[in-house]
Amino acid sequence: MIQPIADLLPTDPNAPVIFIPHQSLFLVPFAALQDPTGQYLIEKHTILSAPAIQILKLTRQSRQKVRQLSLQNNLVVGNPTMPKIGNPPRQLDPLPGSEQEAITIAQLLNTKPITGSQATKASITQQMLKARIIHLATHGLLNEVKRGDLPGAIALAPSGNDDGLLTSSEILDLKLNAELVVLSACNTGRGKLTGDGVLGLSRALISAGVSSIIVSLWLVPDEPTAELMAEFYRQLQKNPNKAQALRQAMLMTMKMHPNPQDWAAFTLIGEAE
Template identity: 55%
Template sequence: MIKNSKQYFPYLITKLVPAFIILTTVTATYSSALANNKSHIFQNKITFKQTTTKQIAKPLMKQFSKSSEALNTEQIKQVAKQQNATIVQYSIIADESVVNGKTEAQESELYTWVIKPTGDVQFRKVDLKALGEIEKNSFLNLFRRHRRNLGARSEVTKGVKLEYNPKKKISSTDLQKLHQVLIKPIADLLPQKPDEQLIFIPQGELFSVPFAALQDEEGKYLIEKHTISTAPSVQILDLLYQRKNKGKGEQSFIPTNITGNELLIVGNPTAPKIPFKTGKEICKVPPLPGAEKEAKNIAEMFQAQPLIGNAATETAIVKKMPQARIIHLATYTLPNNCVEENSPGVIALASSERDDGWLKTEEIQNLNLKADLVVLASCDTALGKITGDGVIGLSRAFLGAGADSVIGSLWAVDDMTTAYLITELYGNLRKNTDKAGALRQAMLETMKKYPNPQDWAAFTLIGLF
């Protein structure tokens, strides 16, 4: 945190929790409308009903005079047309049941909408109760087991030390079961060409699904068939698009035209001098040699000067951020409260006389950025607190501050394999590949050398592709 900076309300990064029972979300508003009458899918306008959701959306909404208006059917179709992408929206429907005298929510159905750029809207549903009887387990418990195997932070891993294990392979059975529920029912509606854009808008815990690694019966990963990105909601996707056009017009993102001053590359900063929280092992900042190598490789590609070690101070980085069109942060991240199972909310940078080196989410979201892309090449950076408006964490803070898109990770990533994947990502961007396409090609190249999905499938693109 920079000294003398204005203090804002606490920005809580808490453990991932099942949020599928809260049907006041953007997704579930028209999910429940469809449940009552499937012939009027989007007749009810999408609205932000929860106070917390309004607060979360404010950093994006305040920039548009009409941003508080809900999206109707035609507007939702228009978003898909503007993006020239197929949008897939999920919603888990829950029933209440009494278990041991207590009322609990049990997932009953998965609703999925597919909105094509042509304006065509299709609906499919999966009976999760029937699936649970076959599997002898609920769908969300299957998903949580998969998350534990990845070493990802969540409520259900509380008290269990999670570490990256390169020898531990992800169960292909789990990936195929997730594919069977989330992808197979809509496979015939998805784009036929691999370079056509596919945007997933999940709900609740589904925001932490590694869609790229979902595997069909033939063993083919979804990323081999599609170019994938995610978004918090249809409305936020539209707001990002409006904001970009308002600020940059139709100016394309062409990395080869970016100058040194527009590229901020940070790798392996020196640990802050003042501990974030004394006595907490997780709050100790280790050196990241792979991150330094990664930053130097990227800087060489773009003929730029990276900020490494003592030069990567919080003050220097925050000063450069508003001018940067690409922000790359290969750093160590940690939770606000240093509780291991919680998601990151603080970025560790070198400290100086003007700052303490700890860049927090509340500081990030109040910056004024123009970045086309922010890459958070650290552990769990796409995770955060699950709310009715998606995942609230580091990635959302950068989107709210002005970034068009963020690439973050869904679990603890290895320093060296990440350096390989991210270097491939920027190599593809240098060839004028779009952001989602560049990430896809990087994953395909990385899986040749590191076939374990744990090594190549952690990163996801959030926002505009």
């Protein structure tokens, strides 16, 4: 896939390479592609993706708007009290690893983590409207929940009359001003494949006004994911370029967890800075 364009790619590993995939190529972990020598693509390049050229224009406009607003709040959620799904209803398994991940990242972002029964859908949705960085470490649901035209949902704590499931369709109706949303959960980059990208959580967030999104392509393992995410935010404190920070986090995680399944699931969609 890469060999025909290899000589056109930048030689500077910090220069961005933006993929605009088509159909099932949206499910390819470009970071984990290997050349004939066994070197991973992420070892040579800083990688981003976008559903379409027009979406790049949209995320650029969102980024400019966010810069003007200069929001200071950061929102970090981990292991909410899990909602029930299905018929008959079954409660989703708790994620103690995600709670620890949230605690670590909240310290790095100088904020307080929201976990357990405090992480209600009603409360988190309101706080998302005022947040600059949003990190959600919880269950991502793909085909289990579909309301409206978009599949996908994020599991939050139920309260009152709501079931705790923040769906793609509900995200679509929000007016977000975040410069970065990280969905540290399983399958959050998947959805309904179309000619102009994946319809699901990632598209909903872009349409809601988010300029940069990090989502996953498969079921991510707890411990390597927590390490990768913490390293990503440490790198981001040194360098505001999100694509470069994610690359460095992948390279660091790769040393401890060499299997690409442990470090290559996450992809950055939208703006690097």
